[in-house]
Amino acid sequence: MDSVSIVAMASIITAGICMGIGAIGPALGQGRAVQGALSSIAQQPDERNSLTRTLFVGLAMIESIAIYCFVIAMILVFANPFWVYVVKKAGG
Amino acid sequence: MEIVGIDQISPDQVIFFTWGLITINATLVYTWLIMGLLVIGSVAITGNLSSERTMSRWQNMLEVIVGTIRQEIADVAKEGADTYFPFIGTLFLFILLSNVFTFVPGYVAPTSSLTTTAALAIVVFFAVPIYGITKNGILEYVKEYFRPTFIFFPFHVMGEFSRTLALAVRLFGNIMSHEKVIAILLAVTPLFFPVVMQALGLLIGLIQAYIFAILAMVYIASATQTHEETEHNQKKETGPVKI
Numbered sequence: 001m002d003s004v005s006i007v008a009m010a011s012i013i014t015a016g017i018c019m020g021i022g023a024i025g026p027a028l029g030q031g032r033a034v035q036g037a038l039s040s041i042a043q044q045p046d047e048r049n050s051l052t053r054t055l056f057v058g059l060a061m062i063e064s065i066a067i068y069c070f071v072i073a074m075i076l077v078f079a080n081p082f083w084v085y086v087v088k089k090a091g092g
Numbered sequence: 093m094e095i096v097g098i099d100q101i102s103p104d105q106v107i108f109f110t111w112g113l114i115t116i117n118a119t120l121v122y123t124w125l126i127m128g129l130l131v132i133g134s135v136a137i138t139g140n141l142s143s144e145r146t147m148s149r150w151q152n153m154l155e156v157i158v159g160t161i162r163q164e165i166a167d168v169a170k171e172g173a174d175t176y177f178p179f180i181g182t183l184f185l186f187i188l189l190s191n192v193f194t195f196v197p198g199y200v201a202p203t204s205s206l207t208t209t210a211a212l213a214i215v216v217f218f219a220v221p222i223y224g225i226t227k228n229g230i231l232e233y234v235k236e237y238f239r240p241t242f243i244f245f246p247f248h249v250m251g252e253f254s255r256t257l258a259l260a261v262r263l264f265g266n267i268m269s270h271e272k273v274i275a276i277l278l279a280v281t282p283l284f285f286p287v288v289m290q291a292l293g294l295l296i297g298l299i300q301a302y303i304f305a306i307l308a309m310v311y312i313a314s315a316t317q318t319h320e321e322t323e324h325n326q327k328k329e330t331g332p333v334k335i
Contacts, residue, residue, distance in 0.1 A: 045097045050167065053164075056306075057306055060300075060307070061268070063257075067266060067269070070265055078100070079101055
């Protein structure tokens with residue numbers, strides 16, 4: 001197998017693994033956060049507005065970890081620096 | 093109609109024309125379009141405000157928007173909400189408009205480019221110490237970095253940088269990933285399903301604009317709130333919980 005196909009294969013497989021494993025943690029975290037917020041709203045419906053605002057900010061914080069993984073996966077697939085390097089080397 | 097190809101992750105790569113050293117790409121064009129729309133719209137609407145019993149529809153719309161933003165800021169900032177209103181309101185309206193216009197064919201959100209979001213995050217990065225120093229003085233502001241002990245100083249500094257990075261990458265990642273998802277769906281299942289995802293995109297754009305503005309407000313509020321104030325607030329006893 002030449003180096004171009006090795007780099008392509010490694011990038012694609014790593015992108016998939018990165019997204020897959022990276023989504024586990026934020027998914028669990030968001031589930032717990034929503035669960036806590038829902039039970040709080042059920043106990044104190046008057047505080048719904050501030051609870052919802054805090055929930056959204058917290059969810060954005062948790063979600064950003066999954067977004068980092070996604071950005072890295074996108075870079076690996078679409079804007080891989082090693083890919084450009086290897087193609088330049090192979091081309092001459 | 094997609095002007096960003098499926099293999100391009102940023103509208104920076106879509107170049108309209110080059111003139112010497114100046115390169116005009118899609119991000120620049122649409123950023124200026126949004127800015128012009130905001131400025132012209134605001135000037136046109138606020139030109140004939142009325143305090144009579146009847147007012148124009150546009151004024152009514154603007155009052156609702158401005159009132160909601162002010163209320164949200166007041167909820168977070170507790171005091172001096174009008175000081176932060178121009179900054180936070182501008183951030184929110186700009187991001188909201190640039191996200192929401194994605195349903196227009198041929199448009200690509202400037203926030204789906206890392207350059208735009210990095211610029212916005214850097215603005216927030218500098219706004220936090222500026223607001224903090226003007227409110228509490230430079231000594232009180234620097235003291236916050238050494239609480240509770242001086243060991244925490246590097247962590248505070250690291251936090252400043254990492255949250256700026258997070259602010260930029262979060263907005264960029266959300267909007268860019270959404271555009272990519274729609275581009276992929278258009279290739280796989282055309283016609284119906286991408287429309288549903290576009291509708292979801294409006295919601296995502298709204299939430300991301302809200303989150304960006306509210307996070308900027310939270311950062312500024314944490315810098316302007318002195319330590320004594322926080323302790324004072326915590327001492328307030330809350331009433332018994334009614335179930």
